[in-house]
Amino acid sequence: QVQLVESGGGLVQPGGSLRLSCAASGFTFSSYWMYWVRQAPGKGLEWVSAINTGGSSTHVADSVLGRFTISRDNAKNTLYLQMNSLKSEDTAMYYCASKMYFMSLAISLFEFDYWGQGTQVTVSS
Numbered sequence: 001q002v003q004l005v006e007s008g009g010g011l012v013q014p015g016g017s018l019r020l021s022c023a024a025s026g027f028t029f030s031s032y033w034m035y036w037v038r039q040a041p042g043k044g045l046e047w048v049s050a051i052n053t054g055g056s057s058t059h060v061a062d063s064v065l066g067r068f069t070i071s072r073d074n075a076k077n078t079l080y081l082q083m084n085s086l087k088s089e090d091t092a093m094y095y096c097a098s099k100m101y102f103m104s105l106a107i108s109l110f111e112f113d114y115w116g117q118g119t120q121v122t123v124s125s
Helices: none
Strands: 003-007 010-012 018-025 033-039 045-051 058-060 068-073 078-083 092-099 119-123
Touching (some): 003 092, 018 033, 018 092, 018 119, 033 068, 033 078
Antiparallel strands (some): 033 092, 045 058
């Protein structure tokens, strides 16, 4: 069965850092674009970042540009999101997701082929 399992979330102070991981199984990870999206309480889904199949091309939302870095290790079937200089506005449930091609916007997890259950990131002093 297809699984995407996020980990690495938690409580962090403003200005701090976290590294999220997403372990994939049950599909050919290296054949898919991978994404991070997030949803804050009472807010809609927000597209955060994308990375192509080989990891040579990355895209990030303006709201996290310069602070978040997406990467992948196809040998480990794992996706990462390095989050630096965290702000309270980054508080959200973070999901990894996959799609066979690039999407620059997303309003629902159902737009993706696969997605995980999410990991909570809370930025608070």
